[in-house]
Amino acid sequence: MTNRVIHTENLTKFYGKHRGLIDLNFEVRAGEVVGYLGPNGSGKSTTIRLLLDFIRPTKGRAEVFGMDVRAYSVDIRRRVGYLPGELVLYENLTGREMLVHLASLRGGVDWKYAEALAERLELDLSRSIKTLSKGNKQKVGLVQAFMHQPELLLLDEPTSGLDPLMQQEFYLMAREATAEGRTVFLSSHVLAEVERIADRVGIIREGKLVLEEEVATLKAKALRQLEMHFATSVPAEAFTGLPGVRDIRVENGIVHCTIEGSVDALVKAAAQFEVVNITSHEPDLEEIFLAYYTECDNHAE
Amino acid sequence: MLSNILLKNLRDQRKSFMWWSIGISALIILTILFYPSFADSPEFDDILDNMPEALAKLFVGAVSDLTSPEGYLNSQLFVLLVPLLFMFFAIARGSGAIAGEEEKGTLDLLLSYPLKRSRVLIEKFAAMVVTILAMAFVFWLSIAVGAVAIGMDISLWRVAEATLSGVFLGLAFGTLALALGCANSNRGLSIGVASALGVAAYFLNALAPVVDALEPLQKLSLFYYYIEADPLSNGLDLGHVGVLLGLTGILLSVALVTFNRRDLVT
Numbered sequence: 001m002t003n004r005v006i007h008t009e010n011l012t013k014f015y016g017k018h019r020g021l022i023d024l025n026f027e028v029r030a031g032e033v034v035g036y037l038g039p040n041g042s043g044k045s046t047t048i049r050l051l052l053d054f055i056r057p058t059k060g061r062a063e064v065f066g067m068d069v070r071a072y073s074v075d076i077r078r079r080v081g082y083l084p085g086e087l088v089l090y091e092n093l094t095g096r097e098m099l100v101h102l103a104s105l106r107g108g109v110d111w112k113y114a115e116a117l118a119e120r121l122e123l124d125l126s127r128s129i130k131t132l133s134k135g136n137k138q139k140v141g142l143v144q145a146f147m148h149q150p151e152l153l154l155l156d157e158p159t160s161g162l163d164p165l166m167q168q169e170f171y172l173m174a175r176e177a178t179a180e181g182r183t184v185f186l187s188s189h190v191l192a193e194v195e196r197i198a199d200r201v202g203i204i205r206e207g208k209l210v211l212e213e214e215v216a217t218l219k220a221k222a223l224r225q226l227e228m229h230f231a232t233s234v235p236a237e238a239f240t241g242l243p244g245v246r247d248i249r250v251e252n253g254i255v256h257c258t259i260e261g262s263v264d265a266l267v268k269a270a271a272q273f274e275v276v277n278i279t280s281h282e283p284d285l286e287e288i289f290l291a292y293y294t295e296c297d298n299h300a301e
Numbered sequence: 302m303l304s305n306i307l308l309k310n311l312r313d314q315r316k317s318f319m320w321w322s323i324g325i326s327a328l329i330i331l332t333i334l335f336y337p338s339f340a341d342s343p344e345f346d347d348i349l350d351n352m353p354e355a356l357a358k359l360f361v362g363a364v365s366d367l368t369s370p371e372g373y374l375n376s377q378l379f380v381l382l383v384p385l386l387f388m389f390f391a392i393a394r395g396s397g398a399i400a401g402e403e404e405k406g407t408l409d410l411l412l413s414y415p416l417k418r419s420r421v422l423i424e425k426f427a428a429m430v431v432t433i434l435a436m437a438f439v440f441w442l443s444i445a446v447g448a449v450a451i452g453m454d455i456s457l458w459r460v461a462e463a464t465l466s467g468v469f470l471g472l473a474f475g476t477l478a479l480a481l482g483c484a485n486s487n488r489g490l491s492i493g494v495a496s497a498l499g500v501a502a503y504f505l506n507a508l509a510p511v512v513d514a515l516e517p518l519q520k521l522s523l524f525y526y527y528i529e530a531d532p533l534s535n536g537l538d539l540g541h542v543g544v545l546l547g548l549t550g551i552l553l554s555v556a557l558v559t560f561n562r563r564d565l566v567t
Contacts (some may be wrong), residue, residue, distance in 0.1 A: 045567070052413055055564040074415050082413035086567060088406030092313060093303075103302040105414040144410075 003030040010060035020046040024205045025069035035194030038204035044187035074107040080147035085156035096125035114147035134161040155186040171204040228255045310428035311451040327444040333447030370455040387467040391475025398425035400482030463533040467546035470527040480556035
């Protein structure tokens with residue numbers, strides 16, 4: 001259990017009558033990148049703010065590093081780097097002054113490392129924060145979250161405002177952190193991003209965790225569109241009834257189908273004919289996500 | 302200047318403090334330079350005698366002669382200007398301390414650092430105390446410079462005591478604004494409520510001696526504890542100082558408790 005970095009038990013937060021988060025049971029283990037996915041207002045920030053003791057649970061509890069988030073908040077925050085979802089910095093300071101101030105609130109950090117991070121993100125620390133673009137402010141936010149090399153990074157929408165090149169750099173930084181055994185918990189409403197860097201994903205909707213899965217498993221489970229071209233025309237019967245295969249359409253030696261899970265049986269069935277080409281459309285989380293949400297909506301009706 | 306929250310907050314106020322200082326010292330020195338011509342005209346005391354009592358209480362307080370150094374400084378500065386100045390200055394600082402930072406949206410980031418909420422609050426409070434004291438010093442120094450320049454016969458020690466009385470009054474209202482901001486995160490509301498209470502307290506204390514219905518309520522006004530003992534003539538009354546500082550302490554405790562308990566607002 002020592003590698004359990006975040007652990008929640010029935011964690012619930014109501015804002016008046018409005019439900020922020022309902023009965024969250026979730027775990028994050030050391031060295032993982034966990035993506036917390038959901039539309040705006042679904043409860044992502046609420047979860048992170050509960051972990052940091054900014055807001056107090058209506059019910060349930062949470063632990064970080066095995067310590068209760070209410071009782072040991074200061075000890076926890078010493079080992080956490082946080083990037084707020086709506087980052088606001090002190091406009092009257094320069095980037096460097098802002099970081100110096102924040103570093104001193106931690107009792108000092110390795111300043112060379114902080115400057116190296118800024119350089120990596122191509123951030124000019126001598127500029128006044130009020131003259132910085134949203135993306136550049138976000139970089140200041142990222143540097144302050146990473147600069148003390150925390151064991152846990154809680155990042156709320158970390159790539160918002162960053163250009164694609166800088167997003168790549170951020171993904172690298174997150175990967176390097178986990179390579180050193182540190183843990184990244186990030187929220188996002190960008191599916192491609194979570195798919196790209198997360199090991200595991202939690203999907204949250206209207207305050208409820210609706211799915212928690214390894215990204216790899218999720219993809220394996222997903223429906224894929226497959227298209228097989230044959231040298232001659234083939235009978236549809238040769239493919240019907242195979243495990244996981246549905247929606248078969250055959251036209252002039254081209255077979256279209258949808259497949260869930262392994263393609264093994266389908267490929268073996270195809271091998272009895274002369275195969276010219278197979279194209280597979282790799283599913284992305286977006287499709288999984290939308291499929292999931294549509295399913296929820298159907299159930300709801 | 303960025304090594305902790307206290308110093309950073311003082312640093313943030315450099316510019317505004319400079320302007321306040323220039324304004325205050327100009328106002329005070331001008332006021333004092335007028336004194337010699339005022340003192341030579343005893344007819345000003347007749348104006349006071351002929352003024353309706355309520356009006357006199359409102360603007361010159363309990364002062365009975367306008368031409369003595371104490372009477373002049375009390376009527377021109379310490380009855381109305383000093384307390385309102387310290388009060389509004391402190392309310393601005395107190396309301397900004399937590400609610401201001403929360404409204405701007407910087408409090409989340411600050412509190413993600415390994416600092417107890419109470420520590421943040423105490424440093425913010427300390428910054429408010431230091432700024433008010435610094436302003437009081439500028440205030441006192443301006444009077445001292447003016448008094449020496451015209452050879453006014455006044456005890457600078459007593460001036461310091463009267464100024465400190467203003468500091469204590471300001472602190473009580475500033476801490477009230479701080480506590481209001483800690484309770485509900487709305488800076489505007491905190492300024493509004495604290496200022497309204499302050500102005501009401503001023504009128505209550507000024508009018509109580511002439512309005513029978515208000516008389517029993519006078520001691521509810523913090524201005525009573527600020528000016529009643531006439532610190533410029535008699536020095537500070539420790540009991541009255543105790544009331545102002547005691548209330549400040551209570552309000553600070555309330556601020557700590559409410560701020561520790563509540564949810565931060567995004």
